[in-house]
Amino acid sequence: MRMSRWYWWPVLALCAAGCASGRGGRSGSATERRLEELEARNAAMQEELNRKQAELRQSFQALAQAEAAAGLNNLGCVGVAPANAQVQGLPRSGAAHAQFVLRSQPHRMTISFAPPRPSGPWRLSQGTCTVVKP
Amino acid sequence: MRALRLGLPLVALAGVGCATNPASRLRSAEKENQRLTQQLQDTDRALQSVSAYTEELRSPGKSGRSFNLYFTPASLEQQASRVLPMRMPARGFHEKLQGDVIVERLYDIRFGPGNTLTCRALLRGDNVRYTGSVPKAYQAEVRRFQSGVAAGVVADLVVDLSLSDTSLVARASATRTKLQANSSANAEGMLRQQVNERALRLPFTFDLTIQGAGAVPRRMVLTANHLVVTYAP
Numbered sequence: 417m418r419m420s421r422w423y424w425w426p427v428l429a430l431c432a433a434g435c436a437s438g439r440g441g442r443s444g445s446a447t448e449r450r451l452e453e454l455e456a457r458n459a460a461m462q463e464e465l466n467r468k469q470a471e472l473r474q475s476f477q478a479l480a481q482a483e484a485a486a487g488l489n490n491l492g493c494v495g496v497a498p499a500n501a502q503v504q505g506l507p508r509s510g511a512a513h514a515q516f517v518l519r520s521q522p523h524r525m526t527i528s529f530a531p532p533r534p535s536g537p538w539r540l541s542q543g544t545c546t547v548v549k550p
Numbered sequence: 551m552r553a554l555r556l557g558l559p560l561v562a563l564a565g566v567g568c569a570t571n572p573a574s575r576l577r578s579a580e581k582e583n584q585r586l587t588q589q590l591q592d593t594d595r596a597l598q599s600v601s602a603y604t605e606e607l608r609s610p611g612k613s614g615r616s617f618n619l620y621f622t623p624a625s626l627e628q629q630a631s632r633v634l635p636m637r638m639p640a641r642g643f644h645e646k647l648q649g650d651v652i653v654e655r656l657y658d659i660r661f662g663p664g665n666t667l668t669c670r671a672l673l674r675g676d677n678v679r680y681t682g683s684v685p686k687a688y689q690a691e692v693r694r695f696q697s698g699v700a701a702g703v704v705a706d707l708v709v710d711l712s713l714s715d716t717s718l719v720a721r722a723s724a725t726r727t728k729l730q731a732n733s734s735a736n737a738e739g740m741l742r743q744q745v746n747e748r749a750l751r752l753p754f755t756f757d758l759t760i761q762g763a764g765a766v767p768r769r770m771v772l773t774a775n776h777l778v779v780t781y782a783p
Contacts, residue, residue: 432660444689447573451569451579458579462586464590468590468593469593472664475774476773477774478604478773479774486607488620490775491620492622495618498618511761516757543619543627545621546631549632
């Protein structure tokens with residue numbers, strides 16, 4: 417089947433309109449200058465973001481090693497304060513330490529702490545974490 | 551049919567014209583700039599938190615009257631198990647689905663670099679039916695999909711964590727969904743897309759303000775072992 421020639425006229429017109437609105441007609445306009453500046457700034461920001469995210473990724477294993485060296489291992493639901501602190505500072509047992517909404521229902525997360533025990537330069541309080549549903 | 555054959559290339563070409571329009575490119579560049587600004591702020595804050603936490607591990611107590619709450623992957627799984635199973639309308643996943651989706655379990659939580667964690671969610675469809683019109687040739691495939699969802703779906707999730715004011719913000723996305731029965735790459739790909747576009751479109755926000763305490767959350771750090779939230783007056 418052969419396509420009729422009329423078909424190509426609107427195609428060419430649309431192409432021309434697209435190209436004209438994109439590059440040709442108003443080159444150097446305020447919009448284009450702003451666009452160029454913004455795209456250059458975005459490229460620089462993306463580069464900075466990549467560098468900083470790489471730095472963050474690199475710190476990941478180093479932090480785990482630093483925790484192990486500080487004697488802080490496998491602390492699930494535990495409050496930790498420096499042993500030399502004047503006040504313990506932990507929330508009172510049973511107080512909500514986090515709140516969130518799930519399916520329009522408010523939920524509260526609470527911790528009940530056992531009495532603190534010293535561990536090197538730290539004071540550890542083992543907690544029992546619970547989630548209170550409405 | 552002929553009109554469609556002719557019309558589609560015309561629309562596509564007009565679209566090419568619009569895509570190169572400086573005004574629309576400017577709008578998308580501004581949107582991109584907002585995203586980058588937010589991500590840079592989050593990353594800067596995360597780096598400052600890492601630096602302060604490293605310093606605290608070296609010299610406990612130097613940072614004053616602060617304390618930390620520590621959570622392991624296992625303790626987070628345990629807390630999730632107290633909320634689940636959770637029943638949700640299936641239309642939350644796709645507008646033409648009826649029935650319910652039950653989130654049964656959240657498991658295999660692992661902390662990763664860059665304040666991201668990975669985990670798996672086990673979902674199950676309960677009486678899930680597709681209500682859209684389906685050509686006869688595809689009806690068997692839809693029935694297989696429905697029974698596959700009823701048998702269970704495992705979704706692999708990546709969750710980005712950040713601290714915004716006093717809230718922990720968790721942005722989750724599914725990297726893979728796997729039907730436990732009647733596995734099909736096509737159906738699973740569509741399901742993953744719908745989970746991301748609908749069920750996980752908005753982030754989960756946890757307000758970390760402690761009831762009746764003077765201390766507020768100052769930083770959040772994710773290490774290979776712990777999620778650590780630091781509070782200070």
